[in-house]
Amino acid sequence: xxxxxxxxxxxxxxxxxxxxxxxxxxxxxxxxxxxxxxxxxxxxxxxxxxxxxxxxxxxxxxxxxxxxxxxxxxxxxxxxxxxxxxxxxxxxxxxxxxxxxxxxxxxxxxxxxxxxxxxxxxxxxxxxxxxxxxxxxxxxxxxxxxxxxxxxxxxxxxxxxxxxxxxxxxxxxxxxxxxxxxxxxxxxxxxxxxxxxxxxxxxxxxxxxxxxxxxxxxxxxxxxxxxxxxxxxxxxxxxxxxxxxxxxxxxxxxxxxxxxxxxxxxxxxxxxxxxxxxxxxxxxxxxxxxxxxxxxxxxxxxxxxxxxxxxxxxxxxxxxxxxxxxxxxxxxxxxx
Amino acid sequence: xxxxxxxxxxxxxxxxxxxxxxxxxxxxxxxxxxxxxxxxxxxxxxxxxxxxxxxxxxxxxxxxxxxxxxxxxxxxxxxxxxxxxxxxxxxxxxxxxxxxxxxxxxxxxxxxxxxxxxxxxxxxxxxxxxxxxxxxxxxxxxxxxxxxxxxxxxxxxxxxxxxxxxxxxxxxxxxxxxxxxxxxxxxxxxxxxxxxxxxxxxxxxxxxxxxxxxxxxxxxxxxxxxxxxxxxxxxxxxxxxxxxxxxxxxxxxxxxxxxxxxxxxxxxxxxxxxxxxxxxxxxxxxxxxxxxxxxxxxxxxxxxxxxxxxxxxxxxxxxxxxxxxxxxxxxxxxxxxxxxxxxxxxxxxxxxxxxxxxxxxxxxxxxxxxxxxxxxxxxxxxxxxxxxxxxxxxxxxxxxxxxxxxxxxxxxxxxxxxxxxxxxxxxxxxxxxxxxxxxxxxxxxxxxxxxxxxxxxxxxxxxxxxxxxxxxxxxxxxxxxxxxxxxxxxxxxxxxxxxxxxxxxxxx
Numbered sequence: 001x002x003x004x005x006x007x008x009x010x011x012x013x014x015x016x017x018x019x020x021x022x023x024x025x026x027x028x029x030x031x032x033x034x035x036x037x038x039x040x041x042x043x044x045x046x047x048x049x050x051x052x053x054x055x056x057x058x059x060x061x062x063x064x065x066x067x068x069x070x071x072x073x074x075x076x077x078x079x080x081x082x083x084x085x086x087x088x089x090x091x092x093x094x095x096x097x098x099x100x101x102x103x104x105x106x107x108x109x110x111x112x113x114x115x116x117x118x119x120x121x122x123x124x125x126x127x128x129x130x131x132x133x134x135x136x137x138x139x140x141x142x143x144x145x146x147x148x149x150x151x152x153x154x155x156x157x158x159x160x161x162x163x164x165x166x167x168x169x170x171x172x173x174x175x176x177x178x179x180x181x182x183x184x185x186x187x188x189x190x191x192x193x194x195x196x197x198x199x200x201x202x203x204x205x206x207x208x209x210x211x212x213x214x215x216x217x218x219x220x221x222x223x224x225x226x227x228x229x230x231x232x233x234x235x236x237x238x239x240x241x242x243x244x245x246x247x248x249x250x251x252x253x254x255x256x257x258x259x260x261x262x263x264x265x266x267x268x269x270x271x272x273x274x275x276x277x278x279x280x281x282x283x284x285x286x287x288x289x290x291x292x293x294x295x296x297x298x299x300x301x302x303x304x305x306x307x308x309x310x311x312x313x314x315x316x317x318x319x320x321x322x323x324x325x326x327x328x329x330x331x332x333x334x335x336x
Numbered sequence: 337x338x339x340x341x342x343x344x345x346x347x348x349x350x351x352x353x354x355x356x357x358x359x360x361x362x363x364x365x366x367x368x369x370x371x372x373x374x375x376x377x378x379x380x381x382x383x384x385x386x387x388x389x390x391x392x393x394x395x396x397x398x399x400x401x402x403x404x405x406x407x408x409x410x411x412x413x414x415x416x417x418x419x420x421x422x423x424x425x426x427x428x429x430x431x432x433x434x435x436x437x438x439x440x441x442x443x444x445x446x447x448x449x450x451x452x453x454x455x456x457x458x459x460x461x462x463x464x465x466x467x468x469x470x471x472x473x474x475x476x477x478x479x480x481x482x483x484x485x486x487x488x489x490x491x492x493x494x495x496x497x498x499x500x501x502x503x504x505x506x507x508x509x510x511x512x513x514x515x516x517x518x519x520x521x522x523x524x525x526x527x528x529x530x531x532x533x534x535x536x537x538x539x540x541x542x543x544x545x546x547x548x549x550x551x552x553x554x555x556x557x558x559x560x561x562x563x564x565x566x567x568x569x570x571x572x573x574x575x576x577x578x579x580x581x582x583x584x585x586x587x588x589x590x591x592x593x594x595x596x597x598x599x600x601x602x603x604x605x606x607x608x609x610x611x612x613x614x615x616x617x618x619x620x621x622x623x624x625x626x627x628x629x630x631x632x633x634x635x636x637x638x639x640x641x642x643x644x645x646x647x648x649x650x651x652x653x654x655x656x657x658x659x660x661x662x663x664x665x666x667x668x669x670x671x672x673x674x675x676x677x678x679x680x681x682x683x684x685x686x687x688x689x690x691x692x693x694x695x696x697x698x699x700x701x702x703x704x705x706x707x708x709x710x711x712x713x714x715x716x717x718x719x720x721x722x723x724x725x726x727x728x729x730x731x732x733x734x735x736x737x738x739x740x741x742x743x744x745x746x747x748x749x750x751x752x753x754x755x756x757x758x759x760x761x762x763x764x765x766x767x768x769x770x771x772x773x774x775x776x777x778x779x780x781x782x783x784x785x786x787x788x789x790x791x792x793x794x795x796x797x798x799x800x801x802x803x804x805x806x807x808x809x810x811x812x813x814x815x816x817x818x819x820x821x822x823x824x825x826x827x828x829x830x831x832x833x834x835x836x837x838x839x840x841x842x843x844x
Binding site: 203204205206208209211212215216218219220221222223224225226282283 | 646666667670676678680683684685686687688689690694697698699701702705708709710712752756
């Protein structure tokens with residue numbers, strides 16, 4: 001308009017470097033740094049076998065964290081995911097033990113479908129309590145966390161729930177231990193889930209709604225976006241991701257107990273935050289989340305392979321990582 | 337009124353040639369102001385005339401760019417952040433600074449609790465609170481929780497707080513905005529009582545009748561300049577209204593085009609009520625620009641939000657071309673062609689951390705792809721069109737909205753609303769906080785939209801804008817439409833009379 005206004009906006013001219021969002025790059029830089037550190041600590045670390053192992057083991061947290069990316073981007077929080085894993089997995093095993101369907105492959109298919117439905121249902125419950133019940137998500141999911149965990153303990157009568165049928169075990173085993181074209185199945189699942197999530201978040205109307213609702217609920221409401229529906233669906237997506245993680249988890253051990261998935265919610269949230277998603281909502285970074293989950297697992301791996309630090313300190317190190325990640329995020333925001 | 341007592345009384349607080357600018361925009365020009373001991377001094381002016389800035393400077397919350405402040409005749413530099421309280425200068429804000437969960441006594445002594453041997457001396461504080469409240473003639477219980485008090489009583493606690501801190505000068509910013517008639521007269525009795533004891537008041541208000549009733553002298557500001565200071569007794573409501581406005585309209589505005597009377601009625605609102613708005617009825621024709629004027633808090637935005645489905649309606653009908661629009665449903669309102677452009681572009685209009693594209697298409701994503709998929713190409717084209725149509729001037733199309741100038745943000749917001757292809761466009765404060773050049777552009781956009789056959793409602797607190805743009809003007813006061821003006825009637829004085837409650841006619 002006026003000369004002064006133009007002057008203000010000339011700043012944006014040098015677009016090449018200024019445009020790179022440091023927050024999006026930071027987690028990948030951290031990952032690269034960790035790989036270098038790991039290689040220095042132990043030459044075995046950088047080998048394909050070890051890294052593939054780490055990635056496989058990060059699958060549960062990574063997939064759950066993809067769901068958490070949606071919930072957190074829309075400005076909410078889900079603390080119940082760890083308990084939800086235990087609950088959904090227990091129901092799945094109990095169903096398979098029930099022998100309701102004789103044919104093993106049919107049984108397995110039915111069990112998987114049931115798992116997905118239950119996962120989505122658990123997510124829906126969280127979503128409805130938060131939006132229709134108008135209860136802070138922190139409190140709502142703290143409540144359902146207790147419920148899901150308690151139900152699991154009750155179902156297992158304090159012990160373990162184990163998949164009994166050997167035929168089913170054998171049939172189901174490859175879902176965690178197998179590989180497709182040389183890629184371990186869990187890694188393939190991570191990639192597929194993340195790719196779909198990225199498409200939804202960045203290329204679909206719903207994803208745009210999530211970001212709008214998370215960055216400013218008033219703006220979203222004034223733009224005619226059904227805010228409560230968007231938030232509820234995010235919780236359902238979280239439930240679906242938990243169900244997918246369960247589908248990978250059950251063939252691994254074939255058993256659940258009251259302590260299954262303990263503290264996974266914290267790991268998932270850590271992965272999301274380390275990945276560059278703002279905890280206050282509004283900016284989802286799905287690939288960053290995967291990177292964050294991988295970083296968490298790598299740190300544990302490096303600690304195991306090195307002799308400097310006791311592996312009993314893993315929890316403390318992961319706690320430190322989330323704090324450092326927040327500090328880095330904030331300083332990057334200030335700079336930009 | 338008590339002009340004699342104040343006349344010749346010593347001046348306690350004075351502003352000499354105060355000027356103030358924010359980021360190079362001057363909002364006060366060499367303003368003089370004098371407050372005598374034991375007087376109630378009204379500070380008046382239109383929205384944006386500089387009243388609040390002057391009050392903030394005189395209470396230390398802002399420092400003047402130039403000029404000096406005299407306290408008891410001595411030049412002073414007032415300490416910032418409310419520390420001027422220690423000099424006896426207290427400001428009572430429109431939104432109270434009271435913690436809801438404290439008791440009256442705790443509130444009064446907040447931050448300067450009295451202790452004995454390191455333990456709170458509650459007995460003493462309670463007695464002291466009682467003494468101050470009695471002195472005010474207030475029956476508020478000193479042990480009551482703030483949250484349990486009425487608004488008037490909360491205000492009384494604020495005043496008691498001021499007195500207990502030995503305030504000599506009390507600024508009250510629109511103190512009666514939230515009070516009922518009875519509460520107001522109760523407040524005025526207390527204020528008069530304190531005046532007898534020598535306390536000075538600065539009373540910022542839009543309500544002419546209250547100013548006439550309560551104050552001793554009036555100072556009028558207009559566009560950041562001092563216009564007049566005079567004893568209230570020699571003025572009347574009319575002359576104050578004259579002083580507050582009285583400025584020429586420039587050629588900022590495009591020529592008006594009156595729609596013909598037989599033009600189709602696009603939007604009809606009948607008997608609409610919300611919790612605040614009472615029984616509002618009006619119609620807008622095709623190609624018409626209808627203005628909504630009134631003081632801040634008169635219910636204009638609330639009415640418009642109810643029309644646009646952003647707020648539930650208690651009763652009443654809204655229809656577009658005869659088709660009834662369900663209440664409280666933004667999407668339904670959008671579908672029949674009603675779009676509301678908020679006045680709060682930073683908090684309700686734009687995602688400040690998102691780029692222009694995401695903002696532009698947020699309200700109309702269905703247009704950009706099928707089955708929930710978004711086509712980046714279609715969105716990019718929309719942005720290109722919008723940039724050309726509304727002359728959004730940014731060098732880098734990928735800049736986030738929060739970094740754009742106010743003018744460009746406003747154009748982007750207008751473009752966003754227009755993306756929904758509405759027939760009825762409600763624009764709330766079209767030019768708040770933007771420079772005069774962009775203002776002119778926006779006025780021309782609005783006028784062009786009307787010529788295209790859109791029906792437009794302009795809600796504005798800037799009277800020249802309303803007068804310059806609109807062919808009919810509805811004036812609201814305290815939740816009601818108190819008059820709809822047409823043709824020659826549309827003048828600042830006339831609108832001011834309606835909005836200040838000096839004149840009233842049944843809503844058309």
